[in-house]
Amino acid sequence: MSKGTIxxxxxxxxxxxxxxxxxxxxxxxxxxxxxxxxxxxxxxSLTTKFDETENLPNDIREMVLDWLSVGIDPVKSAVFVQSSVTQHAELHLYFSMNIPLSWLERCPTYKDQVAQFGRQGKDITTYGFLGYPVLQAADILMYFADTVPVGEDQLPHLELTREIARRFNFLYKTELFPEPQALLGKFPLVPGVDGRKMSKSYGNDIAISASSEDVRKRVNAMVTDPGRVRREDLGNPDVCIVNKYQEIYNNELLAYIQKTCRSAERGCVNCKKELYNLVEQLLAPIRERRAIYENNTYELQRDYLLKLKNKTRTKDPDTNERDEAPVHRKFDRYWKKAGRKEKETLKKTGSQVIADYKSGLITLNDVQSLLDARFDFVSLILQKGKERAGRQAVKTIEQVREAMNLRY
Ligand code: SF4
Structure with a gap:
């Protein structure tokens, strides 16, 4: 049985x-x-990058591929894009009508972030940015989430969500929204290979999807104890980035690593090799899974739909051999709008789709889902995630409108 909603x-x-x-x-x-x-x-992301949307589709795709590669299961969990479930914007609007400005202005990160962006020459003193904790509350409360996994730094935002839930319940004399509880997690801060904050823009990151060669290059580029010029010099792990990584990924041996560094029994070349092996062990299986998702076969998409159907126990009304004409009609409509790449995919997979439909393995709805997703796995899971999240969102909005007497 589920412990709750997250x-x-x-x-x-x-x-x-x-x-x-x-x-x-x-x-x-x-x-x-x-x-x-x-x-x-x-x-x-629009609250700070409202003028940088050109890479959004690709950024979404790459991030979702990483989620899947690490082990997020789109059959178990709804994986969706926030803006595709438009009720998020609607609930945000309803909440924004009754949230005092002072609640938002006192948010500890608000002024810091405005100043930080200001130093980079960007003015984010917008209506949207000030209100992003309200949007966050709408996201959480939309699903009546009772649990939110957070790091300690996000606790003030969660407290604001709880206040927003309380205020709504009080104003409209309802008990609609639960006050979500924090599920505190410890998330170690991994530094960039140069010791600064890890960031793609600094070029000091190790991507989850990095190739083995890239991992080696990044580990080799890590800044070690600058005072240790020769192999026989005694080291100081306290000022070494490799040591910070050993602390995270090789904690059991940390005392030994530090001792042998200080006594110069350990050399930096071997120390880095050891770390490379550890990071590689961590990332290799993720990389393999990513390759499967990137490969994006029809079978991968079909199996996902079948597993999803199993989970939701959707009954297939007709498993006898079927007439293929309705599928052809769908293909024809798709073909008229399809670009070159989509036409090629359809040519390649169309006969298999028809065979699976005729044998009762997939339904006409499944065919439509595959076409809507243009035979792209990431699009398919986001589309299904949107449907799942959307079903709950529609219900929540109905209850909210009812509570607010917005009946027409
Ligand atoms: S031996 Fe390891 S911990 Fe010590 S300075 Fe070299 S890389 Fe850093």
Whole structure:
């Protein structure tokens, strides 16, 4: 039985780095016990990147591929894009009518972030940015999430969500919204290979999807103890980035590593080799899974639809051999609008789709889903995630409108 409902999300930043891994691994564990909604927070990214939307589709795709590669299961959990479930924007609007401005202005990160962006020459003192904690509350409360996995730094935002739930319940004399509880997790801060904050824009990150060669290059580029010029010099692990990584990924041997570094029994070349092997062990299976998803075969898409059907126990009304004419009609409509790439995919997979339909393995709805997703696995799971999240969102909005007397 599910322990409760969880909503968690990430802004679409493209390929993720190993600093994100602990959060994702936590999600993977949580999906065993909770009903999970994992959201690509594209509306949140607009609060600061409203003028940088050209890479959004690709960034969403790359990030979702990383989620899947780490082990997010789109059959167990709803994986969806925030803006595709438009009720998020609607609930945000309803909440924004009664949230005092002072609640938002006192948010500890608000002024810091405005100043930080200001130093980079960007003014984010917008209506949307000030209100992003309200959007966050709408995201969580939309699914009546009772649990939110957070790091300690996000606790003030969660408290605001709880206040927003309380205020709504008080104003409209209802008990509609639960006050979500924090599920505190410890997420180690992985530094960039140069010791600064890990960031793609600094070029100091190790991507979750990095090739073995890239991992080697990044580990080799790590800054070690600058005072240790020769192999026989005594080392100081406290000022070495490799040591920080050993602390995270090789904690059991940390005392030994530090001791042998200080006594110069350990050399930096071997120390880095050891770390490379550890990171490689961590990333190799993720890379393999990513390759399967990137390969994007029809079989992968079909099996996903079948597993989903099994989970939701959707009954297939007709499993006898079927007439293929309706599928052809769908193909014809698709063909008229399809680009070159889509036509090629249809030529390649069309006969298999028809065979699976005729044998009763997939339904006409499945065929439509595959066409809507243009035979793209990521699009398919986002589309199904949108349907699942959307069903709950529609119900929530109905209840909210009822509570607010918005009946017409
Ligand atoms: S031996 Fe390892 S911990 Fe010590 S300075 Fe070299 S890389 Fe850093």
């Amino acid at each position: 909503l968690s999300g990430m802004r679409p930043t493209g390929k993720l780095h190993i600093g994100h891994l602990s959060v994702l691994e936590n999600w993977v564990k949580l999906q065993q016990d909770y009903r999970c909604y994992f959201m690509v927070a594209d509306l949140h």
